[in-house]
Amino acid sequence: MIMHPGVLALFTGSLLTSAMILYAGWYGVRILRNWDLSSGSELQLALEKRTYLISTLLTYALGFELISLFLFVFTADRLHLLFSGAMCAAGTLNANGFGYPLLILKLVNFLLAGIWLIVNHADNQGYDYPLIRFKYLLLVPLVPWSLLEFSYLFAYFSGLHADVITSCCGSLFSLERPGIAGDLASLPVEPMRLAFFGTLAATLVSGLYSWRSGKGCYPFAVLSLATLLVSLASLVSFICLYIYQLPSHHCPFCILQGEYHYLGYPIYATLLGGALAGMGTGFLHPWRRRGSLSRAIPRLQRRLAATSVLLFAVFLAIASYQMIFSPFRLGR
Template sequence: MIMHPAVIANIIAALTVSLMVVYSAYYGLQIYRHWNIESGSELQLTLERRTYLVSTLLSYTFGLQLISLFLYVFTADTLYPLFVGAMCAAGALSVNAFGYPTLILKVGNFLLAGLWLVLNHADNQAYDYPLIRKKYLLLAVIAPFIVAETIVELAYFLKLDANVITSCCGALFSSERVEGLGSEIAALPALPTLWAFYISIAAALLSGIYFYLRGKGGYVYSALAVVAFFVSIVAIISCISLYIYELPTHHCPFCIIMEEYNYIGYLLYILLFSAVVAGAGIAVLIPFRGIASLSSAIPSLLRRLALTSIVSYTAFASVVTYRIAISNLVM
């Protein structure tokens, strides 16, 4: 274990998030089992009060989850000089087997948490809590993942010993040595990937605009938004990063959040994450359109989500295009 203030901060964040989610999930399960809106019993009243606590706790938690995702990458970037061969966060994360699983869990949990908040928001629009059971069932599904993330993250930091030889980002994401998922993504030909990126974004935007105007084809948009998210991540690794670094061999998805590149990574990732959460949220809400108490709230909520997602994807694509246009790298 490395006694670095940032490592301690990460561990505190992970433990806090886990604690709050487990606490909420415990009450969530109680609500799931005993909820009865018709009843005026004391238990029901207590549960109704608890819902406020749980949703407040979870809003904080999920905010923390987002900041801790960036803190995690930042910490890895701070620690890289301690490891032989590591040249940035990518190398520091591959020091032991738990680095990348933590990152993947963090991203996954953030997306799940975002969907939960969408559901929670929709539920709060109605007077009779129509989605409350589904909401807390989803929470019970998320909780184990959050706990798993904490355990894996603790394992990563506790097993971190300085001086272990690791592959640096030049080796891990470089197209010369095809091995592991990172290198396979990097080995994808840059220009076709760029085309795939633009086509997927364009398809998502077209169906999104159609859904926004006509109110039809919501599932299609959700699916396309999720596809565009994954294609964008692949494109960042295989070609967008090349234009940002202006180096044809540097494929690292982490260095773009560093100061040297004007923190452009934050902008890109935040736009991308909000686009996919809003887009996927549409598919989560569509089944509940028929519920009487939500029938007026959901359509406008869906339109707002669609607008958020479309604007985020447009902004993301514009920033990427601008960055490619002003880049000195020509391929």
């Protein structure tokens, strides 16, 4: 394993996070099986006391999970100097077979962790634990995904060796490259441009409607996820070309470097944050009329919708600025 500060932080944090999620998952099973708020039994009292501790631990653990996605990409970018052929995080992730699957795992866990934190925050607004079963049920997919992420992270970093010759991003994201990266790079520009602006426009309109009326949260949540997926594909297909001002450079990782003013970080932060907040409105919607949360959840949904719209608007502004003011122009 390469003894880099970022690697050590990721490994230690992932180990602790996985341990806390595993413990919380085991305890969550007890809650799902035995929780009965109307009971005054010793077991129920113990469950009520312990759930505060579990929620606090998970808040810190899953908060780290959100940050660790960006720390992982940052570390991968910094490590590219150790590998022949690598020019950015793309080459580092390609140094062995665990890099890109790990990135996908961390992206999925980012969304799952964020949704759990939103649901937990909503649950804390009620006095009678209204969402306790639901939020611990959400832990069920988090436990195996977290353990899988840790195992992949260990396999990835322990398998990195400085004498490895890897591929550069220009090769990985070339039009002729077989696989997902090549397929994304070769997506036709005009249809992707229409899909990009179309999904973003629909999402912004839907988000504003949800914010103003408190309705339409399910379509807004679906559109938020669609915007995330379409925007990630669009970044590879054509948006990055305007940033690099090169017609053949489709890499979504070089924009994280200082040469491009670290533009990738606000791009990905606003895109992921907007998608997460938008999806959160949909996950909360079934409980908007639940007893003690009948006022808190609609208010929280509106805040999430406003946050999502704001973040998506900033993301759109950054991307549009690059396309409008760049001297580079794409042919049809």
